[in-house]
Amino acid sequence: MSTDTNKRDYRLTGPESKIALEKGLVAAEWYISLVPRKRLKELMKRRNGPAIRDTILWFCALAGTGFLACWTWGTWWAIPAFALYGIVYSSPADSRWHECGHGTAFKTPWMNEVVYQIASFMSLRPATPWRWSHTRHHTDTIIVGRDPEIVAPRPPVWRIILMDFFRLYGGPKDIRRMIMHCFGKLDEEEREYIPRSEFSKACWESRVYVLLFIGIISWCIVTKSFLPAMLIGLPSFYGAFLVLVFGMTQHLGLNEDVLDHRLNTRTIYMNPIFRFLYWNMNYHIEHHMFPMIPYHALPALHEEMKDDCPPPCRSLWSAIKEVVTALVRQGKDPTYTIERTLPATARPYGFGNDDKTTGGVTYAGS
Amino acid sequence: MPDLEGWIETCAVDDIDEEDVIRFDYGDRTFALYRTEDSEYYATDGYCTHEKFHLADGLVMGNTIECPKHNGRFDYTTGEAKRAPVCVRLQTYPVKIQAGKLFVKIG
Ligand code: FES
Numbered sequence: 001m002s003t004d005t006n007k008r009d010y011r012l013t014g015p016e017s018k019i020a021l022e023k024g025l026v027a028a029e030w031y032i033s034l035v036p037r038k039r040l041k042e043l044m045k046r047r048n049g050p051a052i053r054d055t056i057l058w059f060c061a062l063a064g065t066g067f068l069a070c071w072t073w074g075t076w077w078a079i080p081a082f083a084l085y086g087i088v089y090s091s092p093a094d095s096r097w098h099e100c101g102h103g104t105a106f107k108t109p110w111m112n113e114v115v116y117q118i119a120s121f122m123s124l125r126p127a128t129p130w131r132w133s134h135t136r137h138h139t140d141t142i143i144v145g146r147d148p149e150i151v152a153p154r155p156p157v158w159r160i161i162l163m164d165f166f167r168l169y170g171g172p173k174d175i176r177r178m179i180m181h182c183f184g185k186l187d188e189e190e191r192e193y194i195p196r197s198e199f200s201k202a203c204w205e206s207r208v209y210v211l212l213f214i215g216i217i218s219w220c221i222v223t224k225s226f227l228p229a230m231l232i233g234l235p236s237f238y239g240a241f242l243v244l245v246f247g248m249t250q251h252l253g254l255n256e257d258v259l260d261h262r263l264n265t266r267t268i269y270m271n272p273i274f275r276f277l278y279w280n281m282n283y284h285i286e287h288h289m290f291p292m293i294p295y296h297a298l299p300a301l302h303e304e305m306k307d308d309c310p311p312p313c314r315s316l317w318s319a320i321k322e323v324v325t326a327l328v329r330q331g332k333d334p335t336y337t338i339e340r341t342l343p344a345t346a347r348p349y350g351f352g353n354d355d356k357t358t359g360g361v362t363y364a365g366s
Numbered sequence: 367m368p369d370l371e372g373w374i375e376t377c378a379v380d381d382i383d384e385e386d387v388i389r390f391d392y393g394d395r396t397f398a399l400y401r402t403e404d405s406e407y408y409a410t411d412g413y414c415t416h417e418k419f420h421l422a423d424g425l426v427m428g429n430t431i432e433c434p435k436h437n438g439r440f441d442y443t444t445g446e447a448k449r450a451p452v453c454v455r456l457q458t459y460p461v462k463i464q465a466g467k468l469f470v471k472i473g
Binding site: 027041044046102103104109131132135138139195197198290291292 | 386417418424425427432434435436437439449450451453
């Protein structure tokens, strides 16, 4: 397969979608590490305790940093205070949205759903469209033309990456879609992965979100202050920094169009604070290979699988350095892919196609 | 071969752990066989109705089977779809136990 230019078409509605299908990359069978069923069953076990504890901690941290932010409002101290509040608001909202979307955080289904809805609003990810987008991401992880959650194309568009440190690209896109939903319309890409039966739910959710935003704006007008919006709504933007940093480390720089998560996903060792904010999604190969394992059991799953996986990055900083270096190189050579050697104990990579460097993709000029 | 009424022998009842599921292939068909905590037995189609993944790799919780791929859920006693992305119900099959063996009526 070759494309006409150096750039591939990452749209779900473009020609790459059909090509992926022809190459057998759509809803394909993926490599899975061997973990005994008995052990998997132990790890899959659902519990309410860890997620209730972490949710209480999160809301307490929000209340504390929110109080600090309000208290410093009108002074220069408000800048670091709101920066902290924004991170405590946005990063856990994103990871709770994610884990509760899988339904694995809590044992009790309604608890997953309640936190999912709250976190979806806080992270500005409309609940139903993003549930289906993420389902597709798990079916066709980093398959070009199929996965709607590829953070950056090859070559990367730095303007979009830089804008998204404050959610200035993804945020307005979601708001535009929400407004469309209010009028009963879904955009072309969304129609690719959301089933018809869910359209009206998506539309009603967006109407509720928009009403909530109107409420916040009205509150600002009545109080003649930005403060309400700085506490609810705007943190999805000004607090998004760490969400993007975490998100960039998940797959960027690694292979596209392969059927083995060890080739396109990155596991990173992180400190306990980051792991709390991110709900252990630093164990990302593990999560993709076994999405039914709850976040609190991922470190134990990592121990079971690590001999079958490439060595994890030693820290968030080393992962980011690796990603940025790869993106810079992909700017000049879109075929550049980080290669990671498996330990001797691992089974070979399952590329799922013949070309072991670029996922079978030929770039013009390469 | 199914008998005249369409029953086929699948496995010994103890081949399935309590509150668990196993896969059973028959010709080009695949089934999931379940045992509850109270040692009641059920059978359904083996593939999830969302995409083609074996439910036998999933997690049994009470009367629910969670699919290993996207965490969709079914009530395996009735086949009812319980959680997105699963939207289509699962085909269930009658079972019976004879001489310690589990039989499923597939005809
Ligand atoms: S394949 Fe079963 S939920 Fe998607």
